[in-house]
Amino acid sequence: MTYDLTFAKDVYQKAEMGHWIKMCMQCGVCAGSCPLRAHWQHSPRQLFQMVRAGKRDEVLKSSDMWMCTSCYNCIVRCPRELPITHIIHGLARYAETQGAADPKQPTRRFAVDVFWKNITATGRVGEAMLTMRLYFQDGIGAGIQRGLEMRDSALGMLKTRRLNPIPFRGKIKGYDGFTKMLAKAAELEQKLENKA
Amino acid sequence: MKEYTFFPGCSSEHNASAANMENSIQSMCRILGIKLNEIDDWNCCSASIGYAGGGQLPRMALSARNFALAQKQKGNADLVATCAACWLAMRETNERIETEPHIKADLNTALAEAGLSYDGHIKTRHMVEVLIEDFGWDALKAKVTKPLTGLKVAGYVGCQTNRPFGVCGDSYENPQYLDQMIEATGATAVPFPMKVACCGGALMFSETEKSCVLTKQILQSAVDNGAEVIITPCPVCQLNLEVYQGMINKTLGTNFNIPILYYSQLFVLSWGGSWQDAALHQQVIPAEPLRRFA
Known part of the structure; x- marks a missing residue:
């Protein structure tokens, strides 16, 4: 058995809120508070212990942290007041930047490939385009099928003026500055990681 | 008449999924005598899953830009959000700007690319807090x-x-x-x-x-x-x-x-x-x- 002793150090320094993992006392309240607890392999408590034990691949390739619905139950219940929701988000993002996250993990795919691209394309969410991109990510056939499943809802939304019939939307006025700002923020984020 | 800076968020736009929330809130404010001054040219707050594509600085830069525009246009008036995710993202960002100097410095370096700056001090409130606390x-x-x-x-x-x-x-x-x-x-x-x-x-x-x-x-x-x-x-x-x-x-x-x-x-x-x-x-x-x- 070999332990990767650098992994915990990397997480403490490079993952958002990762240093808080040191404070976890392994009580498991987070595990019992998670709405999708039936669907992960490792609870937050277990993931934190795996970080300490140096299980780099098991943690970063795991689907577990992508199951977070951002309900913040774990954050308000943690007896040590660890920002667990944010630590889980930080681990997911760290897995993504390390190229370890499974590209097919459904929430990773939605969040990174669809949602972030959608909001940075114009500055605001384009709901119609977001839904279309999501539905058609596995090809035309799958997209049409998913569209048909949700047909009644979509028609209801259109009829009540809660869905734009035109999926394309304009950019915010300050879009040039907006993209430059995001590029600079991404550059600083990288520097922060390299320095750590 | 009470006035607030207003951040409606993407789902409250015309023809968006929460148009019924936005329209009823506007009616509610008319009856109560609330004037909502919308931030001009606001952007998405990053919602709850922006962390995955955005990391921490790009994600928080989104809210920082909204705060910077709000401060420039309306001063430090309380900012009211009606969407749960907008309220949360804006509050979290402001809290970190006010308590973590390096986050504040980095976000302002990013904001400078858009000709903007933000030094904190805008209180973000949810509409339900306004109803309960101010009325x-x-x-x-x-x-x-x-x-x-x-x-x-x-x-x-x-x-x-x-x-x-x-x-x-x-x-x-x-x-x-x-x-x-x-x-x-x-x-x-x-x-x-x-x-x-x-x-x-x-x-x-x-x-x-x-x-x-x-x-x-x-x-x-x-x-x-x-x-x-x-x-x-x-x-x-x-x-x-x-x-x-x-x-x-x-x-x-x-x-x-x-x-x-x-x-x-x-x-x-x-x-x-x-x-x-x-x-x-x-x-x-x-x-x-x-x-x-x-």
Whole structure:
């Protein structure tokens, strides 16, 4: 058995809120508070212990942290007041930047490939385009099928003026500055990681 | 007349999924004498899943830009958000700007690329906090001209209007403010043990089957307790509970047909506003139980 002793150090320094993992006392309240607890392999408590034990691949390739619905139950219940929701988000993002996250993990795919691209394309969410991109990510056939499943809802939304019939939307006025700002923020984020 | 800086967020735009929330909130503010000064050229707050594509600095730069525009256009007036995720993201960003100097410095370096800067000091508030703290229960009750007597309502608080920040010091596990709002309109708040359970949030899009099970349990609890309608302050909760009812019925063998409304719609109707003012014509599942009060 070999332990990767650098992994915990990397997480403490490079993952958002990762240093808080040191404070976890392994009580498991987070595990019992998670709405999708039936669907992960490792609870937050277990993931934190795996970080300490140096299980780099098991943690970063795991689907577990992508199951977070951002309900913040774990954050308000943690007896040590660890920002667990944010630590889980930080681990997911760290897995993504390390190229370890499974590209097919459904929430990773939605969040990174669809949602972030959608909001940075114009500055605001384009709901119609977001839904279309999501539905058609596995090809035309799958997209049409998913569209048909949700047909009644979509028609209801259109009829009540809660869905734009035109999926394309304009950019915010300050879009040039907006993209430059995001590029600079991404550059600083990288520097922060390299320095750590 | 009370004035606030206003950040509506993407789902409150014209022809967007929470247009019924936005329209009823505008009516509610007209009746109360609230002037909402919308930030010009605001952008998305990054919502709850922006962390994955954006990391921490790009994600928080989104909210920082909104604060910078707000400060430039409206000074340090309180900023009101109506969407749970917007309120949370903006509050979190402001808190980190005010307590972590290197985050503040880096975000301002990024903002400078857009010709902007932000030094903190804008308080972000949820619309329900404005109602409770700046108007108060007596004032909200005094507006009622058409009490919704006998209407049975389940108050679904959900997650992000409740955790991690809480509303007016209310409990995380059993908050009372939404039930109090129901009672303030003359309606009856039914017991609702699932009032703070998660509907799946944004994972309704990516993990639809798993999230439908969560949503089903919430709907079932409301129906079992005799609710005719459910109200919520959150646009994602409203969307998941209303728009996925058909799919839940089909895949999980239920037979739900319960309208999902916003607290603002109940207030507007009970304060004498029309069906249209309360945006009740914008419900996918028609708000039939409210017809008797219109």
